[in-house]
Amino acid sequence: MDYLGTEYKRKGSFAYAWAMDESSDERERGVTMTVSVKYFDSKNYHVVLLDSPGHKDFVPNLISGTAQADAAILVVDASIGAFEAGMVGMTGMGQTKEHAQIIRSFGLEHIIVAINKLDSVEYSQGRFDLIKLQLGSFLRSCGFKESGLKWVPLSTMENQNLVEPPSNIRLLSWYNGGCLLDAIDFIPPPSRYISKPLILPICDVISSRTLGQLAVSGKLEAGAIRVGSKVIVMPSGTVATVRTIERNGANCNVARAGDNVCIGLQNIGDDQLTSGGTLCHVDFPVQIASVLELKILVLEISTPILVGFQVEFHVHHAKASARVEKIISLIDQRTGEILKKAPRMLSGKQSAIIIVNLDREVCVEEFATCRALGRVFLRSSGSTIAVGIVNRILEQS
Incomplete structure (x- = not known):
């Protein structure tokens, strides 16, 4: 703990950030x-x-x-x-x-x-x-x-x-x-979806001696996972075997919905694992798609959103370049009632139904089916310009 008393790159207010910011880049920049x-x-x-x-x-x-x-x-x-x-x-x-x-x-x-x-x-x-x-x-x-x-x-x-x-x-x-x-x-305990099929969005792909050559980290959104069980890794569709499980920095045999874990895998190549992918129950793989109907709320923006507008699309840990293909309607944020069909553009604080076309397929589900894989964010020029949900999957593999 001696680092806690060290001045953070001559910025005294950052001294205690060393407890969490462990990389050399973070300590160099103070960010x-x-x-x-x-x-x-x-x-x-x-x-x-x-x-x-x-x-x-x-x-x-x-x-x-x-x-x-x-x-x-x-x-x-x-x-x-x-x-x-x-x-x-x-x-x-x-x-x-x-x-x-x-x-x-x-x-x-x-x-x-x-x-x-x-x-x-x-x-x-x-x-x-x-x-x-x-x-x-x-x-x-x-x-x-x-x-x-x-x-x-x-x-x-x-x-x-x-x-x-x-x-x-x-x-x-x-x-x-x-x-x-x-x-x-004082925060009440959250509800967990333990009885549903396994869904673990991959936050990061890591290499670890204790976990095996290939491992992934993330939070179990639904279901459970056990050492020795088979999982299907999407979007590749590869079936892998769970070699080890690490929860809270310690090995365990079983993890359940709500746990933040690292999972060591075998019988899979590193080219088949990617941040933004998903580990699933072998009988219930999540969908992969590139054309989506979204229900969005536009935030405070200076440039209107038009058809053809290029955005950065985010869903759980996946991101992709995307294009606004169509603006279907303006809607009332509270009731969902259609206020105007096919508007020419979207301005700040408006709610709308739009279609986006992604440049690649991502693991995604309709919000009504799986909330964790159905919440989306649209960003442009370094700012978040809209938030929303996947209303419908229009093209899937």
Whole structure:
């Protein structure tokens, strides 16, 4: 733990980021780039912590990390100017807003808003209340319910309100709502789809001596997996054998829906494994497709979406270049009622049914069949421009 006291590339505020940002590139830049996984125990849970990047250059990795989460901690910088920059960007969609929209679009209902760096504003209750008012209004507009929001003031640099109640008298004078660790324990346990056929979206393909020559990592979205069992790897369609299972850094014989695991495989080549693929029950392979009908919500954008518009398509851990093939209709976001057929373009905050044509096939399911493989994101020029679901699969293999 000696690294915790080391200055982070002459940036004192990044000193503790070394605990999660382990790669040389991350430490050189002072920016979280990949999804780092750590484990700890609270009173109620064994917590899998997925530290996802917030920098705009690495939002695709944020999407990949959020795909594996049951709940979220949204860390907000309370210092003057920093919060405001996170709310308003070049297109009106700042990074804080984009992150919150992505979190909600993955179906996460519980979010802890950790308002950090309050030491920089003298632990001002006024500053905390202002952030809570402005951000709270946006979160509710995204679909978060008040019961799913928990607001926690803290200062990581001064170790205030993280795992113990605050000791700073300025914070104690107006806050008694529990520390960050307490807030995690108040999140209700998620439901699991253990009785359904196996679905494990592949987050990463790794090489490990302990797991075998080839291994994949990810979260079991449905079903269970056992050492020695056969699985079908999509989109290649190759049948492989489970050699080893590692859960929470330890070997085990069985893993079930909700577990974050590494799976060592045998009888398969490295050219048949890819991030964005899926491990499935041999009798229930997921679909692969390249033409999809989507139901989307357009976010705050500066350039309208037209037919022919090129986008970056994201679904679970898969991404592909795509083209907007057709804009079928504008719809009411709440009722689904058709407001206008075949509109010429889409603007910010509109909901619509569109058809996209991907440049390659991806593992996907209609949202009504499998939510984990049916939530999609469209990005362009480094920003998320729309979120939505797979309404229908139009062409599949």
